[in-house]
Amino acid sequence: MLILEIIRVAFGALLANKGRAFLTMLGIIIGVGAVIAMMAIGAGAQKAVQDRIASMGVNQLRVFADRTTTRGVTRYRSLTTDDAQALRNEMTLATAVVPDMGGQYQVKYGNKNNSVRITGTTPEYFSLRNYQLAAGRFFTNGDMSASQRVAVLGSVAAENLGIGPQDVGSTLRIGGMIFDVVGIMESKGSQGGWDNPDENIFIPITTAQYRLMGNNRINGVTVQVVAQEWMLAAQGEMERILRRERQLRPEQQNDFRFFNQQELATTFAESTKIFGLLLASIAAVSLIVGGIGIMNIMLVSVTERTREIGIRKALGARRSIILLQFLLESITLCVLGGAIGMALGYWVAKVMASSGGWEVIVTPQSLLLAVGFSVGVGLFFGIYPASRAAKLDPIEALRYE
Amino acid sequence: MKTAFPFVYLRSILQARRHIVGRIPAAGNSAKHWKGHTLMLIEMRGIEKVYKLGSERVNALRGIDLDVSEGEYVALTGPSGSGKSTLMHLIGCLDSPTAGRYLLAGSDVSSMSDAALARVRNRQIGFVFQTFNLLPRATALHNVEIPLIYGGLGSRERRRRATAALERVGLADRMKHQPNQMSGGQRQRVAVARALVTDPSILLADEPTGNLDTATGNSILELFAQLHASGQTIVLVTHEADVAAHARRHIVLRDGKIESDDANK
Known part of the structure; x- marks a missing residue:
């Protein structure tokens, strides 16, 4: 078959110049590899975030203080424990109202002295965020009402201080104040960078307010709403309560802001x-550069094989056959490069993901895209050299030394 | 088919087999035996060829009238610049004349398209070159099969005919050798086998002994004599008088015109 001969010649030419073929393919290998790796990592990251959103639940609302600007004057007024108390007392659509406050404090244990983020909150905080215990217990409502000096340690915070499960019941100093270690949490993983619970130490909010921090400013309030369809109503309810509590006049804008999981999903x-x-622009640039490399080497190949082209034409090969032969060669280069790039990209994604702690998802679409792009690049950048070969004058080509 | 847009080629390749299969006659049943009487293979009338070299126009051929009938053994000689290469390219359908009419085996090839000329080269012309022009990475057998591949023959028939052609030139034991494993004479024999394998109307040889020593060259010329004896039409282009002496008819070209056209003794 004619087609078989064409394929055979294309592969023969590539095999005769293995080193050159490989170097030519590098551009495509890197381009496709980058696309596959980044898509795999992206898909993995997306899944990780979606899993987290799903685990936190979509029926949670968070409110925190926001800057307001009136007549050019920017003001910022924290939410307070009083605001949280008002929400807790008056909200009808909430199943839990959980304020939290925080600060950075020196924590001493044995010969360790670390700066750790301390979060004061209520016991519901743990169930709201799905935190699990590795040892001991969470603090209780009893601890809270008595402003007990008890601490629950995040896994990383505990590790940094040299506290293991066997040390539950021992004491440490937070800002010079003695606390009992009542529990150590299981590792949870970063929740988005700024707030890694593993690095925190949790204490009752009352203890934080009255004993440690000495103020009533809170970071925000997380509210669990009875059901997802009541989110908007709950938000309205909170707005009403907070505006009244914070004595905002009708013409004043809200000095607080809501944040819900839906919004997080949209942002994401x-x-x-x-x-x-x-990703697409990186892929485009590398594939174009790789394609130009292929066009270049194909032009060299056409020049080198001018005589062969002349012979084939003298023996009855039509232009279309010569064209197809060189086109197939460049497509083969690209597809081979694409295949190697896919393997490389998968491997890179795997290595990166294993160090970053999330999974790799290679979607069929990304593979299809990579193959499609390789063939497309091969066709696009192969057309010019191939048509040059096809248009060679057989007499000139036979004379070529 | 002078089109700049290469996709057009792709369309025509799809039609390639339909055009060519069946057009290559089986061995011993070629065009020259179609009719009872002697066929005129080459009929050239007023052939002119003008090249443009920069702004200069070169009249390579200035009115050639040439008839070669089936079974002839013609030598074409002439000094450098006489136009013999140009004439050979025209005979071999590698090029088209600027003016004049060229009938090859009865069909007008002087105004054929590129693809049609390729088809004519494939089935009517067998080229033998001075530098052999074999494909270096292919075996002798594969080299001989190439014209049949472009002719669209199936692999079994191809193998059979290529083997037969190699046997005919005395290379039955060299089929799996690559050109660099063979001597110059053997390479030229492979080239002759490749030229003969499609059973062409004309065997067109361009200085076939030019790269060979005298003894090997003579063995090639003997092979040509045998082919001539079995009825093959041969056109031999050379500048050596003793090579030309092997042919039955001797045409001398000078300044783009036929200077003499004699039968050899």
Whole structure:
């Protein structure tokens, strides 16, 4: 068959110049590899975030203080434990109202002296965020009402201080104040960078307010709403209560802001889109550069094989056959490079993901995209050299030394 | 088919087999035996070829009238610049004349498209070159099969005919050798086998002994004599008088015109 001969010649030419073929493919290998790796990592990261959103539940609302600007004057007024108390007392659509406050304090244990983020909150905080214990217990409502000096340690905070499960019941000093270690949490993993619970130490909010921090400013309040369909109503309810509690006049804008999981999901979708665009542009640049490399080497190949082209034409090969032969050669280069790139990309994604702690997802779409792009690049950048070969004058080509 | 857009080629390749299969006659049943009487293979009338070298126009051929009938053994000689290479390219359908009419085996090839000329080269012309022009990475057998591949033959028939052609030139034991494993004479024999394998109307040889020592060259010329004896039409281009002496007819070209056209003794 004619097609078989064409394929055979294309592969023969590549095999005769293995080193050159490989170097030519590098551009495509790197391009496709980058696409596959980044798509796999992106998909893995997306899944990790979605899992987290799902685990936190979509029926949670968080409110925190926000800057307001009136007549050019920017003001910032923290939420307070009083605001939280008002929400707790008056909200009808909430199953839990959980304020938290925090600060950075020196923590001493044995010969260790670390700066650790201390979070004061209520016992519901742990169940709301799905935190699990590795040893001991969480603090209780009893601890809270008595402002007990008890501490629950995040796994990393405990490790840094040299506290193991057997040390539950021992004491440590937070800001010079003695606390009992009542529990150590299981590792949870970063929740988005700024707030890693593993690095925190949790104490009752009353203890934080009256004994440690000496103020009533809180970071925010997390509210669990009875059901997802009541989110908007709950938000309205909170707004009413907070405006009254914070004595805002009707013309004043809210000096607090809501944040819910839905919003987080939307934000994430947007950042994913930007990530995707970035990815596409990297892929485009590397594939174009790789393609130009292929076009270059194909032109060299056409020149080198001018005589062969002349012979084939004299023996009755039509232009279309010569064209197809060189086109197939460049497509083979690209597809081979694409395949190697896919393997490389998968491997890179795997290594990166294993160090970053999330899983790799290679979607069929990304494979299809990679193969499609390789073939497309091979076709696009192969057309010019191939048509040059096809148009060679057989007499000139036979004379070529 | 002088089109700049290469996709057009792809369409035509799909039609390739339909065009060519069946057009290559089986061995011993070729065009020259179609009719009872002697066929005129080459009929050239007023052939001119003008090249443009920069702004200069070179008249390589200035009115060639040439008839070669089936079974002839013609030598074409002439000094450098006489136009013999140009004439050979025209006979071999590698090029088209600027003016004049060229009938090859009865069909007008002077105004054929590129693809049609390729088809004519494939089935009517067998080229033998001075530098052999074998494909270096292919075996002798594969080299001989190439014209049949472009002719669209199936692999079994191809193998059979290529083997037969190699046997005919005395290379039955060298089929699996690559050109660099063979001597110059053997390579030229492979080239002759490749030229003969499609059973062409004309065997067109361009200085076939030019790269060979005298003894090997003579063995190639003996092979040509045998082919001629079995009825093969041969056109031999050379500048050596003693090589030309092997042919039955001797055409001398000078300044783009036929200077003499004699039968050899």
